[in-house]
Amino acid sequence: NAGVMQNPRHLVRRRGQEARLRCSPMKGHSHVYWYRQLPEEGLKFMVYLQKENIIDESGMPKERFSAEFPKEGPSILRIQQVVRGDSAAYFCASSPRGDTPTGKLFFGSGTQLSVL
């Protein structure tokens, strides 16, 4: 049973380019969460999605960032016109259900984004 798969593991972009980060949840999981971790800081919640729906995007920056979780395929976190401050580790997590108090999150290995 494969875990949460994130790719690429490392992504290098120049300022102004677009970054696309992919996350395939565990089999049977329909809830996906994205977190960002800046160097030497804790994880910051960004967005919570179910299939085809954004449930909570309260942690997403208002501009340049978007997320989707289509009916088929992985969840995508898209960052347009990247800036150096976007350099961070981006983690995806999945759970079978999002609204149960005992729902556990299973995390991927993360994508390390470096903006030159």
Added chain:
Amino acid sequence: DAKTTQPTSMDCAEGRAANLPCNHSTISGNEYVYWYRQIHSQGPQYIIHGLKNNETNEMASLIITEDRKSSTLILPHATLRDTAVYYCIVRPTGNQFYFGTGTSLTVIP
């Protein structure tokens, strides 16, 4: 955001028990206490969770005080591979997991 308070860092001798405290004095009746850990550069790993009663699994034990205002994660026999940042999270029903800065545990040979 996170409603927990943890020490910034702790050391523990290899083979000894590691006791990691967490204060959550404003916890509500329906909020669970979760513990995760993050080994350097990896994704966080679930350890254990509980509501009222003490819990134990193959990784650790969770002791929650009777008033639920604090808890302690116990790693019974710490190894070098337990060196990580440990996050204590209080999660109400239907809400997200908000990670604070956690406790950086260093297991010393």
